[in-house]
Amino acid sequence: MTTSDKFRDECGVVAIYSHPEAETLAYLGLHALQHRGQESAGIVSSDGMSLHIHKSMGLVADIFTEKKLSRIRGTLAIGHTRYSTTGDSAILNAQPIMVQSNKGMIALAHNGNLTNAGEIRARMEAQGSIFQTSSDTEVIVHLIAQSREHTLPEAVADALRRVEGAFSLVMISPDRIFAMRDPRGFRPLAMGRIPAQGDRKEDTVIFASETCAFDLVGANYEREVKPGELVIVGPEGTHSRFYAPALLQSSCIFEHVYFSRPDSRVFGRPVQESREQLGRQLAIESPVEADLVVPVPDSGVTAAMGFAAESGIPLRFGLIRNHYVGRTFIEPQQSVRDFGVKLKLNPVRSLLEGKRVVLIDDSIVRGTTSRKIVRMVRSAGATEVHMRISCPPTISPCYYGVDTPRKKELIAANNSVEEIRQYIGADSLSYLSIEGLKKACRDGDKTTYCTACYTGRYPTNLVDVEEIQPAVVEKA
Numbered sequence: 001m002t003t004s005d006k007f008r009d010e011c012g013v014v015a016i017y018s019h020p021e022a023e024t025l026a027y028l029g030l031h032a033l034q035h036r037g038q039e040s041a042g043i044v045s046s047d048g049m050s051l052h053i054h055k056s057m058g059l060v061a062d063i064f065t066e067k068k069l070s071r072i073r074g075t076l077a078i079g080h081t082r083y084s085t086t087g088d089s090a091i092l093n094a095q096p097i098m099v100q101s102n103k104g105m106i107a108l109a110h111n112g113n114l115t116n117a118g119e120i121r122a123r124m125e126a127q128g129s130i131f132q133t134s135s136d137t138e139v140i141v142h143l144i145a146q147s148r149e150h151t152l153p154e155a156v157a158d159a160l161r162r163v164e165g166a167f168s169l170v171m172i173s174p175d176r177i178f179a180m181r182d183p184r185g186f187r188p189l190a191m192g193r194i195p196a197q198g199d200r201k202e203d204t205v206i207f208a209s210e211t212c213a214f215d216l217v218g219a220n221y222e223r224e225v226k227p228g229e230l231v232i233v234g235p236e237g238t239h240s241r242f243y244a245p246a247l248l249q250s251s252c253i254f255e256h257v258y259f260s261r262p263d264s265r266v267f268g269r270p271v272q273e274s275r276e277q278l279g280r281q282l283a284i285e286s287p288v289e290a291d292l293v294v295p296v297p298d299s300g301v302t303a304a305m306g307f308a309a310e311s312g313i314p315l316r317f318g319l320i321r322n323h324y325v326g327r328t329f330i331e332p333q334q335s336v337r338d339f340g341v342k343l344k345l346n347p348v349r350s351l352l353e354g355k356r357v358v359l360i361d362d363s364i365v366r367g368t369t370s371r372k373i374v375r376m377v378r379s380a381g382a383t384e385v386h387m388r389i390s391c392p393p394t395i396s397p398c399y400y401g402v403d404t405p406r407k408k409e410l411i412a413a414n415n416s417v418e419e420i421r422q423y424i425g426a427d428s429l430s431y432l433s434i435e436g437l438k439k440a441c442r443d444g445d446k447t448t449y450c451t452a453c454y455t456g457r458y459p460t461n462l463v464d465v466e467e468i469q470p471a472v473v474e475k476a
């Protein structure tokens with residue numbers, strides 16, 4: 001479970017079919033998806049005969065040197081960048097997971113979280129299966145290997161019908177790329193193309209969690225992989241099939257609120273448009289008399305632009321973020337109040353002094369960081385601090401591949417909005433309504449969304465019942 005004051009991104013996946021430097025394109029794609037997981041990364045490539053792997057803990061740019069990439073040169077590749085949502089945070093659980101199975105050599109990379117992995121794993125272990133990792137993704141690998149179907153595509157479809165929960169997956173065999181999404185379409189997965197040019201006779205087909213990965217390698221966005229769809233790209237071309245009937249689509253709305261990059265298109269919709277609309281809607285629902293709109297960088301910036309445009313209150317960058325903060329930092333022995341937040345953010349006193357400020361952020365998880373930021377803005381001379389949040393209160397944990405605190409740690413699960421306002425020390429506090437959130441993200445237009453972390457209503461049955469009961473009110 002997360003210890004930060006934000007929900008943590010899950011994972012990013014990328015796949016490349018037919019390019020002389022597929023491993024380098026996968027590397028560039030992972031670099032663009034780095035915000036989705038900073039713990040480990042890996043690439044598996046194929047030279048048409050066998051698979052080659054390199055994976056390690058750390059950031060994409062540190063893991064893959066030119067020399068390391070040249071050792072895994074191939075024309076097909078898949079890649080994964082990870083923040084662990086299940087399984088220990090260790091190299092053993094880094095992905096892709098590569099195995100030699102009775103269907104040949106395969107490797108798999110997964111974004112999401114299976115809700116019935118524990119149950120399947122216990123059954124398989126009782127029957128003698130030996131698991132090498134504690135990651136839920138390995139369950140899929142075992143299901144593929146044990147499937148009675150004779151061909152790899154049929155075995156994959158058979159395995160996918162047995163798992164529940166969230167999965168956007170890419171898989172590689174020596175001569176094919178597979179891309180698939182769960183029947184509810186929780187996590188995004190887009191397909192793009194680099195047209196053939198020069199000596200290359202064949203287009204390059206690319207799949208990625210977000211389209212920002214396409215931009216870096218010069219690919220055009222083509223379409224979404226649909227919920228319940230399995231796309232196979234191989235020597236015979238691109239084939240698509242639905243391995244299971246689509247269920248009511250439950251794409252993660254938090255991708256639009258926070259996770260995805262604003263320059264990406266996810267679930268077929270530009271994130272920038274959703275985020276700006278969130279801010280506009282917030283200004284309509286919760287107006288306030290103020291002199292400045294100030295985003296909490298970087299996550300609140302786009303919503304703040306929308307709030308400022310709708311309200312007519314000028315937008316000013318009154319908080320500056322230091323982008324070069326490492327994981328650990330030496331703190332002075334004489335403790336400095338709010339040191340952690342001060343390392344990352346600094347207020348611009350000349351802008352804030354004597355002003356009534358609307359602070360815009362995209363979420364309050366535990367409330368501890370918001371409290372420090374409000375204090376920081378006040379100490380820089382703001383006369384009033386009004387907090388506006390571009391989504392509804394987060395009251396329930398996620399079971400679909402997002403690292404969230406337990407329910408008892410979510411401030412909004414245990415306190416009223418007024419109690420949270422008092423805790424963070426703001427003059428006023430408002431959240432966006434659930435209707436406003438859905439409207440801003442165009443729910444029901446092309447996509448219907450999962451909003452379970454705001455409503456407690458989960459699209460699948462398999463969730464931790466104790467966790468979804470009303471949280472025990474714990475107040476200091």
Ligand code: SF4
Pocket residue numbers: 186251252253254255397398399400401402450451452453454
């Ligand atoms: S519970 Fe929240 S974070 Fe998880 S998939 Fe649903 S909307 Fe996304």
